[in-house]
Amino acid sequence: xxxxxxxxxxxxxxxxxxxxxxxxxxxxxxxxxxxxxxxxxxxxxxxxxxxxxxxxxxxxxxxxxxxxxxxxxxxxxxxxxxxxxxxxxxxxxxxxxxxxxxxxxxxxxxxxxxxxxxxxxxxxx
Numbered sequence: 001x002x003x004x005x006x007x008x009x010x011x012x013x014x015x016x017x018x019x020x021x022x023x024x025x026x027x028x029x030x031x032x033x034x035x036x037x038x039x040x041x042x043x044x045x046x047x048x049x050x051x052x053x054x055x056x057x058x059x060x061x062x063x064x065x066x067x068x069x070x071x072x073x074x075x076x077x078x079x080x081x082x083x084x085x086x087x088x089x090x091x092x093x094x095x096x097x098x099x100x101x102x103x104x105x106x107x108x109x110x111x112x113x114x115x116x117x118x119x120x121x122x123x124x125x
Contacts, residue, residue, distance in 0.1 A: 002026040002114040004096045009119030012086055016123070020081040022096030022116055031098045034079040035059075036070065037109055038092035038121075045095070047107040051079060059106045064090075086123045093118040 008020040024034065035050030049070040050059045058070050069082040079096065097112035105111040 004116035006096045006116040006119040011122045017084045022079045024077045034098045038094045040092040050106045088125045
């Protein structure tokens with residue numbers, strides 16, 4: 001079993017920045033990747049970014065490419081999402097996710113086995 005705990009959400013003005021953190025505990029070394037998804041009210045959960053544990057390969061949604069950066073800290077079993085140039089449309093609950101997944105499936109939330117409780121990010125205009 002793997003437990004994921006997110007932190008770092010909050011309220012920020014458009015153009016501002018936030019940094020989300022996700023710390024994994026339990027059998028986290030069995031995971032191949034960790035990533036972030038988000039869900040806005042009335043919308044489906046959508047892929048944001050994922051980082052591969054073995055080689056630090058990263059994958060981003062087109063909507064956040066160039067503004068968000070995913071990174072990890074092996075020693076802390078943590079993954080971070082640095083979000084810059086935030087827009088009102090980035091407002092959502094952000095979820096950390098982990099799984100033993102295939103690279104072709106990184107954008108599919110159903111492929112991830114473990115999820116955090118979510119952290120709210122609100123961007124005001």
